Structure formats: C-alpha cells, structure tokens
Amino acid sequence: MRDMAGSREGAAIVPSVARAARILELLASAPEGMTLSEVARALGLPPSSALAICTTLRQAGLAHRTPERRYMLGPGILALAERYTRGGLPALFMRACRDALPDARETVVLAVREWHEVVYLAQRPGNRPLAVNYHLGMRLPAHTTASGKAALSTVSDAEVREIYSLPSSSGVDVDLLIEDLRKTRDRGYAIDDEETAPGMVCLGVPITVPGASTTTAAVAVSLVKSTVDDEVLSEYVGVMRALAETLSTDPSPAE
Amino acid sequence: MRDMAGSREGAAIVPSVARAARILELLASAPEGMTLSEVARALGLPPSSALAICTTLRQAGLAHRTPERRYMLGPGILALAERYTRGGLPALFMRACRDALPDARETVVLAVREWHEVVYLAQRPGNRPLAVNYHLGMRLPAHTTASGKAALSTVSDAEVREIYSLPSSSGVDVDLLIEDLRKTRDRGYAIDDEETAPGMVCLGVPITVPGASTTTAAVAVSLVKSTVDDEVLSEYVGVMRALAETLSTDPSPAE
Secondary structure (H helix, E strand, O other): OOOOEEOOOOOEEOHHHHHHHHHHHHHHOOOOOEOHHHHHHHHOOOHHHHHHHHHHHHHOOOEEEOOOOOEEEOOHHHHHHHHHHHHHHHHHHHHHHHHHOOOOOOEEEEEEEEOOEEEEEEEEOOOOOOOOOOOOOOEEEHHHOHHHHHHHOOOOHHHHHHHOOOHHHOOOOHHHHHHHHHHHHHHOOEEEEOOOOOOEEEEEEEOOOOOOOOOOEEEEEEEEHHHOOHHHHHHHHHHHHHHHHHHOOOOOOOO | OOOOEEOOOOOEEOHHHHHHHHHHHHHHOOOOOEOHHHHHHHHOOOHHHHHHHHHHHHHOOOEEEOOOOOEEEOOHHHHHHHHHHHHHHHHHHHHHHHHHOOOOOOEEEEEEEEOOEEEEEEEEOOOOOOOOOOOOOOEEEHHHOHHHHHHHOOOOHHHHHHHOOOHHHOOOOHHHHHHHHHHHHHHOOEEEEOOOOOOEEEEEEEOOOOOOOOOOEEEEEEEEHHHOOHHHHHHHHHHHHHHHHHHOOOOOOOO
C-alpha cells in the first residue's frame, strides 16, 4: 500500500499510475513528441521519476522513443483501441440498452467516428414496423449522421477543417458543417434531419471521456419524423443522454 | 523515487505503472470485463492494490466499471488512438523514411488496418516515373494489400474469421486468406502480387508491439513487378523490416 494515497471519497488511487495516464495524455497532444525534460516540467516531477514512468510505458508498448530521444504515444495504443471497439464497447452498449431501454420501439446504435466517417459497432434494433436496420461494420459519412455529428462536435473547428482536407472527404461544405457542430454543442445533442433517409430523424449524443479533449464514439436513435413532436424529442434526448452517460467513463473514485 | 526498482540494464521502472499496463492488456483480452478479484488474481496482487490501480485508470478514462462491477477498457483508449494515428505515427514514419531510405526511388506507405480495410496514413512518394501515388485517408481492402495482409498476419485465424463475418466484408474467401496469412507469417512479410494493380508488387511488414498479441499498423513498398528479381526482393524486405523496426516499440529499458 506504500505507493497509494487516499482520495476525497476515501478510495485509494496510485499517484504514479495517475502520472503515467497524464503522460499519455500529454504525448497525445504533442504530435512531434516531447523530450524527457518537457514531460518532467509539465508534471512537476524530477527527471529521474519522469524517465522511470516513460521507460515503463515504453516497455508496455504504450510509449515510443525516437532516436532523437523524443517521447510519443506507442503502437500498443492501437492494439488496445482495436480490442476496445471489437469487444468491450459493444458489449457495454447492448447491456446498457437492455437495462435502460426496456421499451424497444426505436432502433438505437453505437458508432465510432473514424476520420470523416462513422462505423456502426452495435445496434439494438427497434421492434416497430418501420424501424431502421443498420448493418454492423457499415460506414456512413460523419457529417450527415447524428452519431457522426455528435462525435465531431467534441472536436475543435481547426481539427474539423483538417479532417475534411483529406482528398477522400472532398465535396463537404466545411463552413456549413462547423456551423451545424456549433448548434450541436449548444443543444448538447446532434440531429440528422432526413439527411440519411427521407422521413427519418436521428438524435446523437457523444460518449464523453473525462480529461480527453475529443471523443470518437457516440450513441444515436432513429425516429420516424412524422411521429416526433417536442415531447417525443425531449423524451428521447433524455434517454440518449442517459445511455451515453452509462457508456462514458465515470471518473468518481468509488467504492 | 520510492516506488521505483532497478531493471536489468540499470534503468528504473515503476512497478505500479507496469501493473497498470498489464491490467489494460488483461482487460483488452476480456470483452466481457473482469471482476476485481480476477484482476488481482491474474497479477498476484492483494485486491486493495488492484482496486487502487483500477480506480486510477477509471479516473483517467482508460478503464470503465459496469454496474455489475466488472472492469473493461474505457473510452479514453479511443481518444488516445485517434491522436496516435493522426499525429505521432505519421510523423515518426516520415522521419524514419528520411533517415533510413535516402534513395527515394519507390513509394513507401504507412497504413493502419481497421476491420477488413486499410487506411493510408502517410506516404513517402517514390521519384521514379512509374511510382505509385496513394491518397492519404484512402481505404483499400485489407485482404488484397501488402499492408493489410501484414497487419492481418498478426491476428489469430479465429479473429480473421470474425472480421470477415461482417456483412460489409462479404465476398472474401476466408479460407484462401487464412492460407495466405500463414505463408505471410512464415516469410515474415506480406506480398500483394498484382492484386491491387497490374504490374505492381507490394511488400508489407507489420509494426510490432511487445506484449500485444495483435498489431494494426504496417509499412509497405510498391515495386514494378518486371524490375523485381530475388536480389531486389531481398533488398527491399530488409529495408521494410528495418523501417518497421524503427516504428515498432523498442522494449529495451535504456538510457
């Protein structure tokens, strides 16, 4: 227990692990990498302690050191992310749907944004006659889908411009998209108003990560536009927010 | 320095950070999540220590705890991965090409596998007249490209079958692919023999991560088939292996 400290709520946290996580976040925001002294300074640590944590992260594949001795995120991050989107997140989503949405009328989906597209990872299909059916692994443009706009709304305007500067994303009016994302941020949820299919309205809410400046996952529900009034809208916004909250990381120390 | 221990080569590592990384790997391999006692048992730790590390990882967004108190990877992993593929990895690749490939004859690319596709993240274009030109962000099927096959060769046969069970990947002969991936593993590099373009041969090598069972990134070079004999082939295999090694995580403790 020697390297643990009590937190506000009485649960123990491990300072060196918290520092390691902070270093990963720092490296994520430094595409050119950071020197050991930059890392040490940012964390207010002696260089020897920063070196020990960075070395441990490198051994685990989570950090990389260039020949010029700059630290960057390591490829182990990719391997973890692939497992996360193929295993844990869809399983969590299906369980949360079972618990939180006993009324299975409308189709609810889980998607991750990849560049300017969204990939559907899981769906809880609706049981009403006109319910939409998504194919898992299906890709749609992020800028016209509720889940895509929800995920993009957590990204800075500059990053949106960068994403849409790719040749494969040409033809998108970035100014219009940025305007839409601002409204999305203000409202707290994204709307796809017949942009994917005529007569269909979708609501999307991003899955948030404390401490991360961007998130790449979102949940969305598809509704028949003619059935949606203010009351229905606000009911589903509430449901989707609750679902996103269940899937977001709970930062409370607990037990 | 109190929670550090010396490693074989004299560089300090931090045991609690190494344990945290090991927990992330464990959670990655448990799509249904793990209880605290399962985590503690796997690491040979007292439950109180496992709880403290898991709580710290949760606070950082890297782990998630379900209402049934099962631990899973958290959404912070996705945010880190997005930064990794948009920042650090392409920058490292461009620098490694500058240093390791002064002769810029052939086009060399960096790609990540996403499901059954590869996305091109960076290219060092070749300067010979017939050199291939990739678009960044371009997607190609993983099962016919050198980078895709290289990345898939690090995945188990069962996982390959799972990836190709997606509706969006239909039409692929999985048995043939698995046979090709076995040859790829034996050779240590992947070949795309005119599968992407007539007259073009590509060699791909996966980027490896110590401790991770799969990798999702690879480097590949495109050659004109008529110019390739055994000598050219073995020269480029060597070059691509060296490049992949530079981009892979070096697990040596150093300084």
